Amino acid sequence: QSALTQPRSVSGSPGQSVTISCTGTSSDVGAYDFVSWYQQHPGKAPKLMIYDVNKRPSGVPDRFSGSKSGNTASLTISGLQAEDEADYYCSPYAGRYIWMFGGGTRLTVL
């Protein structure tokens, strides 16, 4: 399976918006509308924030939104809050029951 590319780090001030990209290929991100995003705080299990490209599980604030264009998926966090500081991972379906994870992006709230 090919690698997925995420920026290693992004940062923003409280109240600002940040976008994290996840670039794959036409065989994974571009092929299916099955991209999910996870938030992980240190020492904790990942938490699902977005599924099916742009859907939010119940309990996830609407400050979190997802989108996709071609082979790149994106997670946007608006109205940054201190508790948003964490690692974020994208995860697309790659077909034939195979899933992938991006390398992860560290979000710093300044």
Next chain:
Amino acid sequence: QVQLVQSGAEVKKPGASVRVSCKASGYTFRDYYMHWVRQAPGQGLEWMGVINPSGGGTWYAQKFQGRLTLTRDTSTSTVHLDLSNLRSEDTAVYYCARPRDTSGFDFWGQGSLVTVSS
């Protein structure tokens, strides 16, 4: 409520095998596939494989073909991960994760630390 409870930490020597178990409760076990994801210290998440608890079918990431075996016991609602020929690079926290109907893993086990060291 959905719960995934994993087995405890393990310490293994290089070349050995390890079994990590994940007991599910709070839902119909056969209705949802179960995935395994690992995370080496300071590293990112890595998808390993998935099992269909209903029929037992399994699918593995290419990287783990030949070393990874996923099984299930429907009588105890438990899935097992067996990883053989361990090397130091297999030191990681191993998670089981239950997916939603389409995409997204919305329930996770607490993680099981496997340490491979001579």
